[in-house]
Amino acid sequence: NSKVIQTPRYLVKGQGQKAKMRCIPEKGHPVVFWYQQNKNNEFKFLINFQNQEVLQQIDMTEKRFSAECPSNSPCSLEIQSSEAGDSALYLCASSLNPNSDYTFGSGTRLLVI
Template sequence: MGARLICYVALCLLGAGSFDAAVTQKPRYLIKMKGQEAEMKCIPEKGHTAVFWYQQKQSKELKFLIYFQNQQPLDQIDMVKERFSAVCPSSSLCSLGIRTCEAEDSALYLCSSSQ
């Protein structure tokens, strides 16, 4: 692969076991080159007003990024605001974006929702 760095951003669909209701994330997998933009979408479970985004790097623990309640960001302690952005304009679609991918962004990104 030479000197090219690849920013690998993977998404996982969060299932609720045998239940029908679940959070939906799109796309399921996302591969970006260093310097490219990335956008991940989350459709919360119907009726849920809280949305959470997390990041998990390989062999590391889950890291909280941001929390929305009724479309308003309430807590974004660990989100790198210079490069990351998150919006939740409606209760049916939220997104997490990376303006410029870096190698250290390679991770599993998860969203969850709650009432």
Template sequence: GAGVSQSPRYKVAKRGQDVALRCDPISGHVSLFWYQQALGQGPEFLTYFQNEAQLDKSGLPSDRFFAERPEGSVSTLKIQRTQQEDSAVYLCASSLSWGYGYTFGSGTRLTVV
């Protein structure tokens, strides 16, 4: 596609519920990143894929967070047993390769109630 597409745009989850957030990167982009952005803050790195390989997951805040990109294209970020502190905007970005620009999606705003 022309840009990075994320769905859903908004998600309200009850505490304890599992959620899955989807990212469709730009076709052909090798690198894919997930970020978490709390209100009034800059994005914080969560995890990074190169094709289907998850090369860096150092930013995942707990073992409740899990990301996958099984075919090296679409990626899913899953959060199990959501907590209120998980409320944030989750941003996905893709890049052709290192040194090229990073294109961000519009994000998924997750609210845990």
């Protein structure tokens, strides 16, 4: 069982709908990452946080995607207006510092129909 908890396990949304997924990092890990894995097994980095602050994010994340890691609450990744191309496995990982090893959650599998 992973120490990083992601919910929900599966998410089905219609195009244009909001899709929101959550992640509880491993206890004591202040750094959180979000990755998108497509059906071709390609991983795309989306955003990372240290405590509540964004360290890095890609352009895609700045538009339809939003993410936050509030104190004392799960981190979340939300797609404002889902598109078919957003269908993927969304993986959350946490670590002690940005350069140390990652612990991944089991992912949220999003299907946009």
